[in-house]
Amino acid sequence: MQEELIKSDDRVKKHGEVFTPKRIVDLMLDQPEITAKINDLHATFLEPSAGEGAFLTELLLRKMQVALKLSNNAKEYGVNCLIALSSLYGIELLEDNVEALVMNMNDTFRDEYRNQVSQHFNSEPDQRILKSAKVIIRANMAQGDALKRVTSDGEPIIFSEWQDLGSSKVQRTEYTFDDIIEGRGSTGSVKGATEQLDLFALNDVSDNNESVSYQKCSWANIYLEKITS
Ligand SMILES: C[S@@+](CC[C@H](N)C(=O)[O-])C[C@H]1O[C@@H](n2cnc3c(N)ncnc32)[C@H](O)[C@@H]1O
Numbered sequence: 001m002q003e004e005l006i007k008s009d010d011r012v013k014k015h016g017e018v019f020t021p022k023r024i025v026d027l028m029l030d031q032p033e034i035t036a037k038i039n040d041l042h043a044t045f046l047e048p049s050a051g052e053g054a055f056l057t058e059l060l061l062r063k064m065q066v067a068l069k070l071s072n073n074a075k076e077y078g079v080n081c082l083i084a085l086s087s088l089y090g091i092e093l094l095e096d097n098v099e100a101l102v103m104n105m106n107d108t109f110r111d112e113y114r115n116q117v118s119q120h121f122n123s124e125p126d127q128r129i130l131k132s133a134k135v136i137i138r139a140n141m142a143q144g145d146a147l148k149r150v151t152s153d154g155e156p157i158i159f160s161e162w163q164d165l166g167s168s169k170v171q172r173t174e175y176t177f178d179d180i181i182e183g184r185g186s187t188g189s190v191k192g193a194t195e196q197l198d199l200f201a202l203n204d205v206s207d208n209n210e211s212v213s214y215q216k217c218s219w220a221n222i223y224l225e226k227i228t229s
Helices: 009-015 022-029 032-038 054-069 074-086 095-121 127-140 177-181 219-224
Strands: 045-047 088-092 141-143 158-166 169-176
Touching: 022 032, 022 054, 032 054, 045 054, 054 074, 054 088, 054 095, 074 088, 074 095, 074 127, 074 158, 074 219, 088 095, 088 127, 095 127, 095 141, 127 141, 127 158, 127 219, 158 177, 169 177, 169 219
Parallel strands: 045 088, 088 141
Antiparallel strands: 158 169
């Protein structure tokens, strides 16, 4: 099938919008240093000009294949898939692209999870896993300007850290993208589509933003989005 890499000349001029063909995505993600990060379910990736998710959807598929190898049953697989998903972050300027990005991430997760649960574990998909995946994707795919670090309303872009506490538990904590990048994050650089960024190896920055405080919960119950009172 012919890949549509350009939507209009105007968008190329205004936003540099040219999508990456699948074979180039594969070539880049096949680099040994990237593969090593993909094999680490917790290693984070940020795509600051995510488009419709050419890189992020392929990263998700590859990480879910790693999740499968690490799982002994359907329950473990569901949790490992959510851990894999929670490590992927994207920022995209244009509304229609973000909509496509979110849809593509949701579809990729749902199809791969359903297929493997059925084929590999002869089981039914857990609806809580699918609902929690939607919450993670909504939180991790931001519409905004990655250079100015703000949303279309001029508000700071906020990302969630999903800290795996073991025993199938997770702690969600919100940080502004600005805090993550401004020396208050460990790496301080966002260079490219597939560069691993240890996004949340931060000093404690939670004091200086007004983020929501979430309860610890099981990975499967992320969708409940329970906050601490
Ligand atoms: C060259 S395309 C690459 C898209 C995608 N990474 C891919 O490989 O298919 C660049 C994308 O960055 C988006 N973009 C342009 N300026 C941006 C900005 N300041 N912040 C976030 N995204 C931006 C464009 O809308 C476009 O979708």
